[in-house]
Amino acid sequence: MAGYKHLYGPVPSRRLGRSLGIDMAPMKTCCLDCIYCQLGRTTVHTAERKEYVKVDEMLAELEQWLESGKEADWLTFSASGEPTLNSELADAMVRAREMSDIPVALLTNGALLWRKGVRDGAMQADLIMPSLDAGTEETLQRINRPVPEITLDRYIEGLHETVVAFHGEVWLEVMLVAGVNDSEEELAALDDAIKHIRPDQVQINTVVRPALSGEAERVDNATLVHARVILGPKATVISSAWEGAAVPEDAEHDEAEVLALVSYRPCTLHDVVHGIGMHPNEALKYLQHLVSEQTLRMEVRDGETFYVRAQ
Secondary structure (H helix, E strand, O other), X not given: OOOOOOEEEEEEEOOOEEEEEEEOOOOOEEOOOOOOOOOOOOOEEOOOOEOOOOHHHHHHXXXXXXXOOOOOOEEEEEOOOOHHHEOOHHHHHHHHHOOOOOOXXXXXXXXXXXOHHHHXXXXXXXXXXXXXXXXXXXXXXXXXXXXXXXXXXXXXXXXHHHHHHOOOEEEEEEEEOOOOOOOHHHHHHHHHHHHHHOOOEEEEEEOOOOOOOOOOOOOOHHHHHHHHHHOOOOEEEOOOOOOOOOXXXXXXXXXXXXXHHHHHOOEOHHHHHHHHOXXXXXXHHHHHHHHHOOOEEEEEEOOEEEEEEOO
16 A cells, blocks of 8 residues: 555455455565465565564554545454564554454464464454464475474464454464365365364355465365365355445545555456455556556456566
8 A cells, every 4th residue: 555564455355345454574474385375485484473563653554544534344464474473463453443443353374373472462353364274284284384383283273272262253264275175085174173173154265366386276166165065054165255346436546556455465457446446447547557567467367367566
């Protein structure tokens, strides 16, 4: 988002509507190195917690954003890496909640919740949205590539303890990757883990946006339906939050906003229109100009065109 260092969006989220992202860790600082990550390979592979982003600096930006009169459905604490690596995350969420009536979500890989200090901090959110992509240790290593101290048993137990202690809801996302964790055996193992964790919702996803690694491909629709049956009555398949949504009213925007949104993650024209609140014709004009300047490039995936920051 133009003019902000630690805020981005509101981003069109398939689960949260218009989500104002709050970045709590530097780009690709993470305890995992997932093969499907849209941001590419992890460059700082660590489980060390410290104040990667200064809370006072972030809150000053949030205050400025709130005073501008813009709106969002959620304040989503996430990161270009893993937000729970920020040792001051709990303080940041508490203070952000005091600034507005917008609820606070924590979007995390969940891999460090077995640590009590991390888990206690996560409790300051109104909604916790962790992930679990593997039901076996072998698949965890293949799809998520964690730092050595993260094991599947620790991962699952941390998620279970979070559900037990948390005052709000926990929505568990499962990312399916073709040929990696979509077999009958792996889905059954995931089901066993989920029965132990007992989240409020299980949200099944697959690779939609281009993964920079080139190692991850989406599963087909039949597999998504099958996974929903295997993973039980709380499971749903994530669908686009913007299907059938009305076109936003005209408003003043600029090319920098478009570039900031696409720099965060690959976007379709539809994503830009609803993420920024921009008329499609205006959004397309800026996107085409950024492509002509070779700032962005177009990438077609499953018949849909994504705009991606040029490397």
